[in-house]
Amino acid sequence: MSVAIVEGPAILIGYTYRLDLEAEAPLFPEMADIIAxxxxKPSATDILATLTTADGTLMRQSDCLLSLVIPAPDTANFExxxxxxxxxxxxxxxxxPLGFFLEIPVMLPVTRGLS
Structure with a gap:
Protein backbone atom coordinates (compact mmCIF):
# COMPACT_ATOMS: atom_id res chain seq x y z
CA MET A 1 0.00 0.00 0.00
CA SER A 2 1.32 3.42 -0.87
CA VAL A 3 1.04 6.32 1.54
CA ALA A 4 0.22 9.90 0.66
CA ILE A 5 -0.05 12.64 3.23
CA VAL A 6 -2.47 15.39 2.28
CA GLU A 7 -3.21 18.36 4.48
CA GLY A 8 -6.83 19.11 5.20
CA PRO A 9 -9.11 20.57 7.82
CA ALA A 10 -9.02 19.35 11.40
CA ILE A 11 -12.16 18.24 13.22
CA LEU A 12 -13.24 20.88 15.71
CA ILE A 13 -14.87 19.27 18.73
CA GLY A 14 -18.59 20.06 18.92
CA TYR A 15 -18.85 21.29 15.32
CA THR A 16 -20.03 19.49 12.20
CA TYR A 17 -17.10 18.28 10.09
CA ARG A 18 -17.26 18.18 6.29
CA LEU A 19 -14.73 16.79 3.84
CA ASP A 20 -14.81 16.00 0.12
CA LEU A 21 -12.77 13.01 -1.01
CA GLU A 22 -11.67 12.81 -4.63
CA ALA A 23 -10.26 9.55 -5.97
CA GLU A 24 -8.38 8.95 -9.20
CA ALA A 25 -10.32 5.71 -9.74
CA PRO A 26 -14.14 5.33 -9.80
CA LEU A 27 -14.50 4.17 -6.17
CA PHE A 28 -18.01 5.53 -5.66
CA PRO A 29 -20.36 4.08 -8.30
CA GLU A 30 -23.93 5.32 -8.38
CA MET A 31 -25.61 2.48 -6.49
CA ALA A 32 -22.77 1.83 -4.01
CA ASP A 33 -23.71 1.36 -0.36
CA ILE A 34 -20.72 2.63 1.63
CA ILE A 35 -19.99 2.60 5.37
CA ALA A 36 -17.19 4.24 7.33
CA LYS A 41 -7.04 4.20 16.36
CA PRO A 42 -7.32 1.18 14.04
CA SER A 43 -7.12 -1.31 16.91
CA ALA A 44 -9.80 0.45 19.01
CA THR A 45 -12.95 -1.54 19.68
CA ASP A 46 -15.15 1.51 20.36
CA ILE A 47 -16.77 3.13 17.33
CA LEU A 48 -16.95 6.92 17.76
CA ALA A 49 -19.19 7.50 14.72
CA THR A 50 -20.62 5.51 11.82
CA LEU A 51 -21.08 7.22 8.47
CA THR A 52 -23.22 5.70 5.71
CA THR A 53 -24.65 6.51 2.31
CA ALA A 54 -27.99 5.37 3.72
CA ASP A 55 -28.16 8.13 6.34
CA GLY A 56 -26.56 10.85 4.19
CA THR A 57 -23.37 11.25 6.21
CA LEU A 58 -21.60 9.88 3.11
CA MET A 59 -22.88 11.48 -0.10
CA ARG A 60 -21.82 10.33 -3.54
CA GLN A 61 -21.20 13.31 -5.82
CA SER A 62 -19.76 11.33 -8.75
CA ASP A 63 -17.93 8.07 -9.41
CA CYS A 64 -14.75 9.74 -8.13
CA LEU A 65 -16.08 12.25 -5.57
CA LEU A 66 -17.64 11.57 -2.16
CA SER A 67 -18.60 14.05 0.56
CA LEU A 68 -18.52 13.03 4.20
CA VAL A 69 -20.12 14.69 7.19
CA ILE A 70 -19.50 13.92 10.85
CA PRO A 71 -22.39 15.54 12.75
CA ALA A 72 -21.71 17.87 15.67
CA PRO A 73 -23.26 15.49 18.26
CA ASP A 74 -20.63 12.90 17.24
CA THR A 75 -17.66 15.29 17.23
CA ALA A 76 -18.76 16.56 20.66
CA ASN A 77 -17.64 13.17 22.04
CA PHE A 78 -14.17 13.32 20.46
CA GLU A 79 -11.05 14.28 22.38
CA PRO A 97 -12.60 -2.11 1.45
CA LEU A 98 -12.05 0.98 -0.72
CA GLY A 99 -8.29 0.94 -0.14
CA PHE A 100 -7.63 4.17 1.69
CA PHE A 101 -7.16 5.19 5.32
CA LEU A 102 -7.63 8.65 6.82
CA GLU A 103 -6.15 10.00 10.01
CA ILE A 104 -7.76 13.33 10.86
CA PRO A 105 -6.53 15.68 13.58
CA VAL A 106 -9.05 16.63 16.28
CA MET A 107 -8.78 20.01 17.98
CA LEU A 108 -10.59 21.79 20.79
CA PRO A 109 -11.93 25.04 19.28
CA VAL A 110 -11.46 28.34 21.05
CA THR A 111 -15.06 29.36 20.30
CA ARG A 112 -17.25 26.71 21.86
CA GLY A 113 -20.25 26.09 24.10
CA LEU A 114 -22.67 27.82 21.72
CA SER A 115 -26.26 26.61 21.53
Whole structure:
Protein backbone atom coordinates (compact mmCIF):
# COMPACT_ATOMS: atom_id res chain seq x y z
CA MET A 1 0.00 0.00 0.00
CA SER A 2 1.32 3.42 -0.87
CA VAL A 3 1.04 6.32 1.54
CA ALA A 4 0.22 9.90 0.66
CA ILE A 5 -0.05 12.64 3.23
CA VAL A 6 -2.47 15.39 2.28
CA GLU A 7 -3.21 18.36 4.48
CA GLY A 8 -6.83 19.11 5.20
CA PRO A 9 -9.11 20.57 7.82
CA ALA A 10 -9.02 19.35 11.40
CA ILE A 11 -12.16 18.24 13.22
CA LEU A 12 -13.24 20.88 15.71
CA ILE A 13 -14.87 19.27 18.73
CA GLY A 14 -18.59 20.06 18.92
CA TYR A 15 -18.85 21.29 15.32
CA THR A 16 -20.03 19.49 12.20
CA TYR A 17 -17.10 18.28 10.09
CA ARG A 18 -17.26 18.18 6.29
CA LEU A 19 -14.73 16.79 3.84
CA ASP A 20 -14.81 16.00 0.12
CA LEU A 21 -12.77 13.01 -1.01
CA GLU A 22 -11.67 12.81 -4.63
CA ALA A 23 -10.26 9.55 -5.97
CA GLU A 24 -8.38 8.95 -9.20
CA ALA A 25 -10.32 5.71 -9.74
CA PRO A 26 -14.14 5.33 -9.80
CA LEU A 27 -14.50 4.17 -6.17
CA PHE A 28 -18.01 5.53 -5.66
CA PRO A 29 -20.36 4.08 -8.30
CA GLU A 30 -23.93 5.32 -8.38
CA MET A 31 -25.61 2.48 -6.49
CA ALA A 32 -22.77 1.83 -4.01
CA ASP A 33 -23.71 1.36 -0.36
CA ILE A 34 -20.72 2.63 1.63
CA ILE A 35 -19.99 2.60 5.37
CA ALA A 36 -17.19 4.24 7.33
CA UNK A 37 -16.42 3.80 11.01
CA UNK A 38 -14.56 6.47 12.97
CA UNK A 39 -12.31 5.15 15.74
CA UNK A 40 -9.59 6.52 17.99
CA LYS A 41 -7.04 4.20 16.36
CA PRO A 42 -7.32 1.18 14.04
CA SER A 43 -7.12 -1.31 16.91
CA ALA A 44 -9.80 0.45 19.01
CA THR A 45 -12.95 -1.54 19.68
CA ASP A 46 -15.15 1.51 20.36
CA ILE A 47 -16.77 3.13 17.33
CA LEU A 48 -16.95 6.92 17.76
CA ALA A 49 -19.19 7.50 14.72
CA THR A 50 -20.62 5.51 11.82
CA LEU A 51 -21.08 7.22 8.47
CA THR A 52 -23.22 5.70 5.71
CA THR A 53 -24.65 6.51 2.31
CA ALA A 54 -27.99 5.37 3.72
CA ASP A 55 -28.16 8.13 6.34
CA GLY A 56 -26.56 10.85 4.19
CA THR A 57 -23.37 11.25 6.21
CA LEU A 58 -21.60 9.88 3.11
CA MET A 59 -22.88 11.48 -0.10
CA ARG A 60 -21.82 10.33 -3.54
CA GLN A 61 -21.20 13.31 -5.82
CA SER A 62 -19.76 11.33 -8.75
CA ASP A 63 -17.93 8.07 -9.41
CA CYS A 64 -14.75 9.74 -8.13
CA LEU A 65 -16.08 12.25 -5.57
CA LEU A 66 -17.64 11.57 -2.16
CA SER A 67 -18.60 14.05 0.56
CA LEU A 68 -18.52 13.03 4.20
CA VAL A 69 -20.12 14.69 7.19
CA ILE A 70 -19.50 13.92 10.85
CA PRO A 71 -22.39 15.54 12.75
CA ALA A 72 -21.71 17.87 15.67
CA PRO A 73 -23.26 15.49 18.26
CA ASP A 74 -20.63 12.90 17.24
CA THR A 75 -17.66 15.29 17.23
CA ALA A 76 -18.76 16.56 20.66
CA ASN A 77 -17.64 13.17 22.04
CA PHE A 78 -14.17 13.32 20.46
CA GLU A 79 -11.05 14.28 22.38
CA UNK A 80 -8.08 16.32 21.14
CA UNK A 81 -5.61 14.24 19.16
CA UNK A 82 -6.75 12.39 16.07
CA UNK A 83 -9.26 9.85 14.78
CA UNK A 84 -9.02 7.33 11.95
CA UNK A 85 -11.44 6.02 9.38
CA UNK A 86 -11.60 3.96 6.25
CA UNK A 87 -14.52 2.92 4.08
CA UNK A 88 -16.01 -0.25 2.70
CA UNK A 89 -18.65 -0.99 0.09
CA UNK A 90 -21.25 -3.24 1.67
CA UNK A 91 -23.49 -3.66 -1.37
CA UNK A 92 -21.17 -6.40 -2.67
CA UNK A 93 -20.28 -9.73 -1.07
CA UNK A 94 -17.86 -10.00 0.50
CA UNK A 95 -17.70 -6.36 1.61
CA UNK A 96 -15.04 -4.46 -0.33
CA PRO A 97 -12.60 -2.11 1.45
CA LEU A 98 -12.05 0.98 -0.72
CA GLY A 99 -8.29 0.94 -0.14
CA PHE A 100 -7.63 4.17 1.69
CA PHE A 101 -7.16 5.19 5.32
CA LEU A 102 -7.63 8.65 6.82
CA GLU A 103 -6.15 10.00 10.01
CA ILE A 104 -7.76 13.33 10.86
CA PRO A 105 -6.53 15.68 13.58
CA VAL A 106 -9.05 16.63 16.28
CA MET A 107 -8.78 20.01 17.98
CA LEU A 108 -10.59 21.79 20.79
CA PRO A 109 -11.93 25.04 19.28
CA VAL A 110 -11.46 28.34 21.05
CA THR A 111 -15.06 29.36 20.30
CA ARG A 112 -17.25 26.71 21.86
CA GLY A 113 -20.25 26.09 24.10
CA LEU A 114 -22.67 27.82 21.72
CA SER A 115 -26.26 26.61 21.53
Missing amino acids: QVRL PGSVVLDMARVDVRPAL
